[in-house]
Amino acid sequence: MADILITEFMEESQVARLAESYDVAYLPDLVAEQDKIPALMPGVRGLIVRNATQVRGAVLDAADKLECVGRLGVGLDNIDMDACAAKGVKVFPATGANSDSVAELAMGAIYVMFRRSYLATPDVVAGKWPRIELMGREVQGKTLGIIGLGWTGQALAWRARGNGMNRIAYDPWVKKDDPRWADCKVERAETLDDLLPKCDAVSIHVPLTDDTRGLFNAETIAKMKDRALLLNLSRGGIVDEQALVDALKSGKLWGGFTDVFVEEPLTSPNIFEGVPNLYCTPHVGPRTEEGEGKVSTVTADAVLNCLNGN
Numbered sequence: 001m002a003d004i005l006i007t008e009f010m011e012e013s014q015v016a017r018l019a020e021s022y023d024v025a026y027l028p029d030l031v032a033e034q035d036k037i038p039a040l041m042p043g044v045r046g047l048i049v050r051n052a053t054q055v056r057g058a059v060l061d062a063a064d065k066l067e068c069v070g071r072l073g074v075g076l077d078n079i080d081m082d083a084c085a086a087k088g089v090k091v092f093p094a095t096g097a098n099s100d101s102v103a104e105l106a107m108g109a110i111y112v113m114f115r116r117s118y119l120a121t122p123d124v125v126a127g128k129w130p131r132i133e134l135m136g137r138e139v140q141g142k143t144l145g146i147i148g149l150g151w152t153g154q155a156l157a158w159r160a161r162g163n164g165m166n167r168i169a170y171d172p173w174v175k176k177d178d179p180r181w182a183d184c185k186v187e188r189a190e191t192l193d194d195l196l197p198k199c200d201a202v203s204i205h206v207p208l209t210d211d212t213r214g215l216f217n218a219e220t221i222a223k224m225k226d227r228a229l230l231l232n233l234s235r236g237g238i239v240d241e242q243a244l245v246d247a248l249k250s251g252k253l254w255g256g257f258t259d260v261f262v263e264e265p266l267t268s269p270n271i272f273e274g275v276p277n278l279y280c281t282p283h284v285g286p287r288t289e290e291g292e293g294k295v296s297t298v299t300a301d302a303v304l305n306c307l308n309g310n
Helices: 012-019 030-040 081-086 099-115 121-125 151-162 179-184 192-198 218-222 241-250 289-307
Strands: 004-006 024-026 046-049 068-071 090-093 143-147 166-170 201-204 228-232 253-258 278-280
Touching (some): 081 090, 099 228, 099 289, 241 253, 241 278
Parallel strands (some): 046 068
């Protein structure tokens, strides 16, 4: 039996590093056959997963020697945290390791949506010249609302400041006297309703919890500034997908960007097909060479420290 089981992709240099000290079963395709995981859990001391492997139920029931779960990322909605705590299993998310990658994707998406010109290549190559149709708006001087002032929210605030944007953040879990507000040079919104009417773009960077599920719905979006942008790079379920589609079709929103979905991957047909000014990516916010390297290293560090008794 393996000491460490890895069920999803991990940078191979860090897999090799783990294997220097422990017996490692690196099975990155196992996530597609999760019913096979429980049979592999006896004897496993460290389990390493991404966001798709469900660490709950039969997996935890079969874990007789499990000491820790290393999460190659930050979201914990695929891990039964209460059950892990009850079994004395420590959970180590790679907090902050991929925040720059996600923040860069968000900043890029803001530019793409405000300018609306980046997808014109097929028309231009075909001899069309849609200059009027591609009239855009400047990022300079616009106000960005950041939902969640964790590592990624902070990284985005820094980038937005460098691009001449005003910044307002809402995070009820960060105390009023927390130094992050001053360090990021952001205005603090007391409530979500205070933030929404002021912002030309709103970017979401919070985990999926009972408090954040459905946080952006038809009522919330109606309170946003007309022709604003809405970005979700956190988790599907925080934004009501039908409400987003309706707001884009009606012209209430100037653009929508989503890197995450309730159902991943999407199946066709779906409600997003043919929606104007909607930009979708397949949960690639953290997926950069640099981000993957940092996430794998941080996770390997945490698992090794735990198993070594540090």
